[in-house]
Amino acid sequence: MTNFSQVDGLRGIVMRGPSIIESASFYEKLWGLELSHSEDGTVFFRSTNSEPITYGLVNHPIFGIEYIHFSTKDRSSMDILFTQLVAKNCTIISKPAEFNDFAGGYGFEILDPDMRRLRFRTDSLKLPEKKKWGHPHKVSHIVLNTPDMDGLQKFFTSILDFRVSDYSGDQMVFLRCNNDHHSIALVKSHYPSINHVAFELSTIDEFMHSIGRMKQAGHNPSWGPGRHGPGDNPFAYFVSPPGFVVEFTTELQKINEKTHQPKIWSRTDPASMDLWMTAGPPTTSQRTAMQGRPDPGFLNLTNV
Ligand SMILES: [Fe+2]
Known part of the structure; x- marks a missing residue:
């Protein structure tokens, strides 16, 4: 693995839209994902790897991206990344902290120039990997x-x-x-x-x-x-x-x-x-x- 970026991978993405969670069965029964967590107006799906939030749906009046979700190797990489982004005048939404959602871990959020929310998370819940032939990895x-x-x-x-x-x-x-x-x-x-x-x-x-x-x-x-x-x-x-x-x-x-x-x-x-x-x-x-x-x-x- 190369280390030219402190960001070492793409975890997934969470989408929002009107009554969007009503489409959960499409992703679960046809697309081949599996429900990993649900709460009021929100569903999260896993694929066969250990990531708990491969894809998510959040009920909201406006269609779009709720957040794009990246990983860093560890907590110290997360802190280095945050320091770099502050030094480069990036728009910060939240500072490094523990996440209190079901996936846990440590990280922060920023905005990109188009006002998309980017979430960086490390040290989070790891699900047991699944061997499910024909399902997204x-x-x-x-x-x-x-x-x-x-x-x-x-x-x-x-x-x-x-x-x-x-x-x-x-x-x-x-x-x-x-x-x-x-x-x-x-x-x-x-x-x-x-x-x-x-x-x-x-x-x-x-x-x-x-x-x-x-x-x-x-x-x-x-x-x-x-x-x-x-x-x-x-x-x-x-x-x-x-x-x-x-x-x-x-x-x-x-x-x-x-x-x-x-x-x-x-x-x-x-x-x-x-x-x-x-x-x-x-x-x-x-x-x-x-x-x-x-x-x-x-x-x-x-x-x-
Ligand atoms: Fe593509």
């Missing part, structure tokens, strides 16, 4: 739409010390905090919103089986299956009942820090966009779903 990556791609890229690379893995034309940048090709990617857009959240299957057989499970239940992929150029990962996208785009993926490229050079992938060459040339370009409705609904962000919620 973890959240692979989160893709964010932003009206200021350059500014948000700078935030992730200069403030959080992520590295650029690749670009897709001048529309998209892929960012890593460990040897996964990307944990976060950014898309140039008109307003901040969620583009999609990808869940990793351990093998290509499990990836295909997961697509099959969805199809048998009447949910065809809205895009895919195919294989992306940047990241070299197979993909299949679906639109979940709350309207959020979710992706099954596997075999994401592992970066060799000694040899990797970011490159700009073509957005016009079909074989570059879709290595197997099975998926074709996304449809208009797929692009609309990935554009998402404007997210006012954490501290703006009371002003809308």
Whole structure:
């Protein structure tokens, strides 16, 4: 594991929206997650790894991201990260402290330039890992739409010390905090919103089986299956009942820090966009779903 960033991984993401927890059975029965905790108006799901909050749903009048959840190696890394962020004039929501929720542990929260809440947590509850063939192992990556791609890229690379893995034309940048090709990617857009959240299957057989499970239940992929150029990962996208785009993926490229050079992938060459040339370009409705609904962000919620 490389240690160019104090952030060593992506734990998951929690989404909010009107009556959103009514869609819990989609994630549990079809998507392959498992309920890890629920309380008034909130449900959390686990995947097969030890993370207790792989995905979450919170009832709220406005659709969007409740928080994106990252890890650090330990408490001292957390403290170093916090000191760095204060020195870089980052907007702090909360200082390092014990979390008093069911997952526990230690960490803090900040805002990114689009007013998204980012939570950093270490030393938290670890669930026993599960061997459940054909079920997501973890959240692979989160893709964010932003009206200021350059500014948000700078935030992730200069403030959080992520590295650029690749670009897709001048529309998209892929960012890593460990040897996964990307944990976060950014898309140039008109307003901040969620583009999609990808869940990793351990093998290509499990990836295909997961697509099959969805199809048998009447949910065809809205895009895919195919294989992306940047990241070299197979993909299949679906639109979940709350309207959020979710992706099954596997075999994401592992970066060799000694040899990797970011490159700009073509957005016009079909074989570059879709290595197997099975998926074709996304449809208009797929692009609309990935554009998402404007997210006012954490501290703006009371002003809308
Ligand atoms: Fe993706």
